[in-house]
Amino acid sequence: MTSDDAVRVVLVDDQELVRSGLRRILRRRDGFAIVAECADGEELPAALAEHDADVVVMDLRMKSVDGIEATRRLRAANDAPPVLVLTTFDDDELLSGALRAGAAGFLLKDSGAEDLIRAVRKVASGESWLDPAVTARVLATYRSAATAPRAAAAIGALTARERDVLGAIGRGLSNPEIAEALFISELTVKSHIGRIFAKLGLRDRAAAIVYAFDHGLVTPSA
Incomplete structure (x- = not known):
């Protein structure tokens, strides 16, 4: 900034x-x-x-x-x-x-x-x-x-809390909003996101949103 x-x-x-x-x-x-x-x-x-x-x-x-x-x-x-x-x-x-x-x-x-x-x-x-x-x-x-292969890891590689965080990312929530919704700190949210990206081979938040939609964590309206 x-x-x-x-x-x-x-x-x-x-x-x-x-x-x-x-x-x-x-x-x-x-x-x-x-x-x-x-x-x-x-x-x-x-x-x-x-x-x-x-x-x-x-x-x-x-x-x-x-x-x-x-x-x-x-x-x-x-x-x-x-x-x-x-x-x-x-x-x-x-x-x-x-x-x-x-x-x-x-x-x-x-x-x-x-x-x-x-x-x-x-x-x-x-x-x-x-x-x-x-x-x-x-x-x-x-x-x-998509030309890149799907992430090899299954959604089952995530803990229940990591799935909650990934679903919140898919809904477009920011880190502070995720922290508030899940009653955890922003630092904990960042730690969860780092582990989610590592486990699923995701490069960024946009890829995480796609993954969340693909695996039923978020259901978009038509």
């Missing part, structure tokens, strides 16, 4: 009008600092080399390097900030592709300002955000198109 604890944001969108709208929502007085803007995914590496960022808000459809490829390249780097995908397209394949590329979440551009603010804050803090309007369909597409 910056010295004043503002969430440092890089905007990547080929439309100036969209970036202008995002700037009006993600204001410094509300705890955000737009540290860089890019009109295409190919500009992102240079922007991140020049500016420290807590989160990248990424459009999907851009002319040269699109959001999926830009996310894939970014996530291959060490210490890269997490990516929140933002798109006007209710396209399950595009959004599932963004998850496979390593995005921490996605949000449709017709969502409200409060949802955008919450999503950016959650992703910047290491959480995930999957737009509930399309989550069920996107996860179905993600599973059917």
Whole structure:
């Protein structure tokens, strides 16, 4: 975070009008600092080399390097900030592709300002955000198109408490919310999450959400 604890944001969108709208929502007085803007995914590496960022808000459809490829390249780097995908397209394949590329979440551009603010804050803090309007369909597409093998470990490798934590992650709860719901400390939540990821071979919170849905710990609405 910056010295004043503002969430440092890089905007990547080929439309100036969209970036202008995002700037009006993600204001410094509300705890955000737009540290860089890019009109295409190919500009992102240079922007991140020049500016420290807590989160990248990424459009999907851009002319040269699109959001999926830009996310894939970014996530291959060490210490890269997490990516929140933002798109006007209710396209399950595009959004599932963004998850496979390593995005921490996605949000449709017709969502409200409060949802955008919450999503950016959650992703910047290491959480995930999957737009509930399309989550069920996107996860179905993600599973059917996944190229990586399923985690070898079965859900039975988890303790009862670890299954509770994984289910809470699948419902989109943050670490403090999980701690409150399960009457445990945030440190204990973090310890459980570390063991869950290790046992199931999960790389991040988005993958944990998919796993939770796949194994019936969370049932999405259609």
